[in-house]
Amino acid sequence: MSVQATYLGMxxxxxxxxxxxxxxxxxxxxxxxxxxxxxxCNLLRYPPTTACPxxxxxxxxxxxxxxxxxxxxxxxxxxxxxxxxxxxxxYLVLLVDLDTQKGKPSREEALRVMGNLxxxxxxxxxxxxVKKVGIGTRVRMVFADAGPGLAIPHWTIDEGAQQPxxxxxxxxx
Amino acid sequence: xxxxxxxxxxxxxxxxxxxxxxxxxxxxxxxxxxxxRALGTWAVRNAIEDAGLKASDVDGMLSYQSGDSTFSTFxxxxxxxxxxxxxxxxxxxxxxxxxxxMAMGLIEAGMCRTVVIFRAMxxxxxxRIGGTGARAAAPVMGDALHGRAYGWQSAGQMFAxxxxxxxxxxxxxxEQVAHVKHFHSCHASNNPKxxxxxxxxxxxxxxxxxxxxxxxxxxxxxxxxNGTAIVVTSAERARNCRQHPVLIRGVVGRCSKPRTDMxxxxxxxxxxxxxYAREILWPNSxxxxxxxxxxxxxxxxxxxTMLQLEDYGFCKKGEGGDxxxxxxxxxxxxxxxxxxGGHLCEGYTHGLNMVIENVRQLRHDADDSCPIGPDGKRRxxxxxxxxxxxxxxxxxxxxxxxxxxPGTGSAxxxxxx
Numbered sequence: 252m253s254v255q256a257t258y259l260g261m262x263x264x265x266x267x268x269x270x271x272x273x274x275x276x277x278x279x280x281x282x283x284x285x286x287x288x289x290x291x292c293n294l295l296r297y298p299p300t301t302a303c304p305x306x307x308x309x310x311x312x313x314x315x316x317x318x319x320x321x322x323x324x325x326x327x328x329x330x331x332x333x334x335x336x337x338x339x340x341x342y343l344v345l346l347v348d349l350d351t352q353k354g355k356p357s358r359e360e361a362l363r364v365m366g367n368l369x370x371x372x373x374x375x376x377x378x379x380x381v382k383k384v385g386i387g388t389r390v391r392m393v394f395a396d397a398g399p400g401l402a403i404p405h406w407t408i409d410e411g412a413q414q415p416x417x418x419x420x421x422x423x424x
Numbered sequence: 425x426x427x428x429x430x431x432x433x434x435x436x437x438x439x440x441x442x443x444x445x446x447x448x449x450x451x452x453x454x455x456x457x458x459x460x461r462a463l464g465t466w467a468v469r470n471a472i473e474d475a476g477l478k479a480s481d482v483d484g485m486l487s488y489q490s491g492d493s494t495f496s497t498f499x500x501x502x503x504x505x506x507x508x509x510x511x512x513x514x515x516x517x518x519x520x521x522x523x524x525x526m527a528m529g530l531i532e533a534g535m536c537r538t539v540v541i542f543r544a545m546x547x548x549x550x551x552r553i554g555g556t557g558a559r560a561a562a563p564v565m566g567d568a569l570h571g572r573a574y575g576w577q578s579a580g581q582m583f584a585x586x587x588x589x590x591x592x593x594x595x596x597x598x599e600q601v602a603h604v605k606h607f608h609s610c611h612a613s614n615n616p617k618x619x620x621x622x623x624x625x626x627x628x629x630x631x632x633x634x635x636x637x638x639x640x641x642x643x644x645x646x647x648x649x650n651g652t653a654i655v656v657t658s659a660e661r662a663r664n665c666r667q668h669p670v671l672i673r674g675v676v677g678r679c680s681k682p683r684t685d686m687x688x689x690x691x692x693x694x695x696x697x698x699x700y701a702r703e704i705l706w707p708n709s710x711x712x713x714x715x716x717x718x719x720x721x722x723x724x725x726x727x728x729t730m731l732q733l734e735d736y737g738f739c740k741k742g743e744g745g746d747x748x749x750x751x752x753x754x755x756x757x758x759x760x761x762x763x764x765g766g767h768l769c770e771g772y773t774h775g776l777n778m779v780i781e782n783v784r785q786l787r788h789d790a791d792d793s794c795p796i797g798p799d800g801k802r803r804x805x806x807x808x809x810x811x812x813x814x815x816x817x818x819x820x821x822x823x824x825x826x827x828x829x830p831g832t833g834s835a836x837x838x839x840x841x
Binding site: 262263329334336422 | 563565569574588597634691
């Protein structure tokens, strides 16, 4: 079944042929983070794909993954180009290294999962929170509900984690 | 069967066997007032005329676009070209050098004799290249849910994690990278065709408003409307063309990092596709970065120029910030980059104008304001002050480094024939 929803005023859709994305976002809608695990080499992958990028095997299982990690890089958007985001600047787009499978299959690799910085209830972060986050900040996943069968995974500051003394931020602020 | 006195061997990697013999463009504007078909037709016509060829001499056509342009069949129809081959491919900034390589292969295979390559776009007045307008408002479908749903759509937004991580990993500063705009704007001030001819200081760049960190407004290229075209043929035919031939030494096309669907999955993310492409470009060209007199490193953003020069080996990894700020890349420096002002200043045409500029440089015929002598050739002064010369003295070898995104790039070495 195809999925349609509206999020921040943006129309979102997943075609009924797109079984990988349907499965990924079905788990998100239950506020549960799952990734595909290759049935042959057992490596997880992100974003959803038809075959395993490490061994080409097309068979995989959706398995729960602990969605915590550290910010690997980011951008702070001041000039939004999408109408949906114009009211929310500045907003952060985060590239997060999951703790799970970090450094595998090679040292420079990680499951790097996108998301915005949000409050714990999944709303785009206010400016004072945006200023606190940089490379190294520990984050945990939260979800923003968009509609039946669809929630968008995001990142919020992991209050329970040991945070770096000073996360790396763009130097001219 | 080859005759005993016929040399049927091809030079290694077709080195120096093919040439760019014609270049052409339209005026860089914001509001061309004409269709992409008209822009493409003018650019192709100008390139064929520049080469001194007739319509009947050109029998191959290639173009690239992103659903924002016209197709080869219309341009060929407008100009009365009968084609033995044509193809319009999807893509942007990594297309120019890649299509030059394809043109060489087509001619080598005997499928056609002379190929014109064009890009025509109303990148400001129709489909805005920065992504605003219709593209930004389109529904978010399928795989785009992992990007556009986060307000992560424009080129600047998509590339920024690589730029930021380079600053983090190597201590690259905003001021170092802003020098790219400073130097390119100085070059543009000597280019009568440039859309922006004003010289900008480093301070003006880093004081301009933020678009998305680390990019200020003046770290980003200009959106323009324009058509651009080049003509590729064999070195043998090039001898009978109007212009001094510019030979192609080596090409690498759309060379990519792993995981081209989302290259951030592999690292280091502060490394770009040039890291892989250089292993093809330099051996195939038979030269190295130290031999190159001038570069055309794609400047969609100040950072893209810096990252590519570094990963193609013009300096050590991590020292790109110093390389682009120490004067090497300015006119009069050791190895000028984008002497036309590039995408940051001249105009945006997905890489083709940077190849056009280097062809003219290798002809020793940069179209600046220097006086034209009785023989029709410019008398270059090599005085690079504002409004002056932009010809690189004794230019023999150039490198163009095309960029699609951090994960994919193309490149080409050319030499004066």
